[in-house]
Amino acid sequence: MTLSGALEVASCTDPGMVRSHNEDSIASDGDQGLVVLADGMGGYNAGEVASGMATTVIITELQQLLEKRVPYEIDAHSGKLVAHQLLHEQIAKANTSIYQAAQSQPQYAGMGTTLVVALFYDNKMTVAHIGDSRLYRLRGGELRQVTKDHSLLQEQIDSGVITPQQARQSQNKNLVTRALGIDPIVEAEIHDYETQPEDIYLLCSDGLCDMVSDDDIGLALQTLSSNLKLCAQHLVQTANDNGGRDNISVILVRVLRDYPAPRSIVGKMMSWFK
Amino acid sequence: MAKLILSMDGLVLKEIALTKERTTIGRKPHNDIQIDNLAVSGEHAVIVTILQDSFLEDLGSTNGTVVNGQPIKKHFLQNNDIIELGKYKLKYVNEAVAGQAKAADFEKTMVLRPGSMKLATAAPVAPAPAAVPVVAAAAVGARNFSDTVAGQSATPAPVAPPKPVAAPQKNAALQLLSGANAGKELDLTKPLTTLGKPGVQVAVITRRPQGFFITHVEGASFPVLNGKTLDAQAHSLNDHDVIELAGVKMEFFLKT
Numbered sequence: 001m002t003l004s005g006a007l008e009v010a011s012c013t014d015p016g017m018v019r020s021h022n023e024d025s026i027a028s029d030g031d032q033g034l035v036v037l038a039d040g041m042g043g044y045n046a047g048e049v050a051s052g053m054a055t056t057v058i059i060t061e062l063q064q065l066l067e068k069r070v071p072y073e074i075d076a077h078s079g080k081l082v083a084h085q086l087l088h089e090q091i092a093k094a095n096t097s098i099y100q101a102a103q104s105q106p107q108y109a110g111m112g113t114t115l116v117v118a119l120f121y122d123n124k125m126t127v128a129h130i131g132d133s134r135l136y137r138l139r140g141g142e143l144r145q146v147t148k149d150h151s152l153l154q155e156q157i158d159s160g161v162i163t164p165q166q167a168r169q170s171q172n173k174n175l176v177t178r179a180l181g182i183d184p185i186v187e188a189e190i191h192d193y194e195t196q197p198e199d200i201y202l203l204c205s206d207g208l209c210d211m212v213s214d215d216d217i218g219l220a221l222q223t224l225s226s227n228l229k230l231c232a233q234h235l236v237q238t239a240n241d242n243g244g245r246d247n248i249s250v251i252l253v254r255v256l257r258d259y260p261a262p263r264s265i266v267g268k269m270m271s272w273f274k
Numbered sequence: 275m276a277k278l279i280l281s282m283d284g285l286v287l288k289e290i291a292l293t294k295e296r297t298t299i300g301r302k303p304h305n306d307i308q309i310d311n312l313a314v315s316g317e318h319a320v321i322v323t324i325l326q327d328s329f330l331e332d333l334g335s336t337n338g339t340v341v342n343g344q345p346i347k348k349h350f351l352q353n354n355d356i357i358e359l360g361k362y363k364l365k366y367v368n369e370a371v372a373g374q375a376k377a378a379d380f381e382k383t384m385v386l387r388p389g390s391m392k393l394a395t396a397a398p399v400a401p402a403p404a405a406v407p408v409v410a411a412a413a414v415g416a417r418n419f420s421d422t423v424a425g426q427s428a429t430p431a432p433v434a435p436p437k438p439v440a441a442p443q444k445n446a447a448l449q450l451l452s453g454a455n456a457g458k459e460l461d462l463t464k465p466l467t468t469l470g471k472p473g474v475q476v477a478v479i480t481r482r483p484q485g486f487f488i489t490h491v492e493g494a495s496f497p498v499l500n501g502k503t504l505d506a507q508a509h510s511l512n513d514h515d516v517i518e519l520a521g522v523k524m525e526f527f528l529k530t
Contacts, residue, residue, distance in 0.1 A: 039383060041385070114383070161329070169350065172326050172327050174384060176385055182385050219466055220465075223466045223468050224466070226491055227492050230478075234480065237482075
């Protein structure tokens with residue numbers, strides 16, 4: 001199955017102004033409708049190793065699996081949507097690989113990574129995320145944060161301890177409550193969303209959203225939507241202009257046209273009679 | 275680690291490190307910070323510390339708690355805040371903020387693990403490779419805290435949202451030199467201003483700390499700057515530069 005021509009994808013990743021290493025990792029396959037972003041953590045280069053393992057495992061495995069499996073069908077064994085099943089399995093696989101490497105090699109001890117994955121199919125997308133890497137949507141000129149961070153600050157906001165405005169002042173940034181590769185088992189948060197032509201999706205690491213306000217992100221997406229590559233570079237540049245305290249990664253996906261699943265004739269007939 | 279400096283009439287009396295999750299302030303001796311003065315209530319206020327953040331809450335004191343001249347019920351403490359209780363002053367100092375040199379270390383993403391919530395003052399330590407679930411602790415910690423403050427009508431703290439953008443000092447504008455709107459001026463106040471016709475030729479002027487830059491966005495032809503056709507890269511704009519775009523000439527100038 002291919003979505004060629006339905007999505008435009010552009011990305012940019014940068015170590016920022018302070019860090020010497022880039023511990024973020026990104027991967028995408030526009031034809032398969034697959035984008036992955038990870039923000040690694042851990043000493044020396046372990047963060048890069050963890051985020052690199054996460055994106056590589058997930059993109060290569062899913063690329064192969066999507067040749068055979070149809071994401072919008074229901075899996076016969078689990079009764080779940082195939083898209084969910086595939087994401088669930090491959091995230092578990094990436095988690096195990098990172099966890100085992102961290103356990104077996106002392107220089108990788110304690111490494112982990114955040115993750116945000118989006119899989120597009122049948123005018124929909126399934127988003128899976130762990131940690132504080134985010135997915136935003138721009139639709140009709142309005143920017144909305146789609147994912148909710150797994151972080152101490154988000155929990156404090158949810159329980160009313162602090163307001164979202166106060167959270168920007170907090171010293172407890174970058175404390176995630178879930179990460180890939182830290183424990184033998186991890187649960188990703190997985191949701192489905194309808195997509196529309198002209199939607200723009202932004203996947204980013206906290207190096208972007210900590211340094212650039214949502215207003216400025218929205219303005220950039222709206223103003224530069226006709227040149228997605230420039231838009232991605234501009235977002236990274238703005239984060240760097242504001243201090244670039246962390247690694248910055250951005251993936252942009254623009255929906256160019258509808259991409260409904262190719263239903264069989266029989267299926268179409270059935271749906272008429274329903 | 276955050277601390278409080280207690281003073282009266284400009285005289286420093288003592289320093290108190292905020293090592294506990296709850297640090298109580300009041301006149302009675304069982305308080306962590308005892309201030310033996312009749313203007314201070316028996317149980318006057320409490321400071322709740324969660325890792326690097328501290329929150330001050332008035333416990334219904336008779337004379338109230340004042341931060342930076344404003345009476346507060348609940349307040350998210352920021353570096354150098356002055357808490358006033360009667361004649362006494364408590365200055366809040368958060369070294370995580372003060373020591374910017376260490377900022378890079380603090381900003382590394384960490385996983386919050388069970389147990390780390392108790393180390394209210396410890397700097398985020400590299401996660402130990404223990405085999406315990408990550409999620410629970412934070413949730414529990416946050417919930418306990420919310421229980422203690424639930425029901426308080428949290429007065430919105432006078433916290434200005436951070437404005438990290440070091441915008442260029444100077445303002446600039448474009449004056450159209452040709453076309454139907456010749457003579458018109460366009461102020462470049464936004465971080466991004468687009469010029470041209472969508473689908474034909476569009477360029478963008480970005481406002482950055484270093485100055486103003488023009489970049490080609492879309493269209494087959496590129497903008498012309500002072501008679502020279504630009505490439506796909508961003509170009510910095512100088513005072514009185516002339517831009518030609520989609521058949522319209524305009525002059526860039528800095529405002530004083």
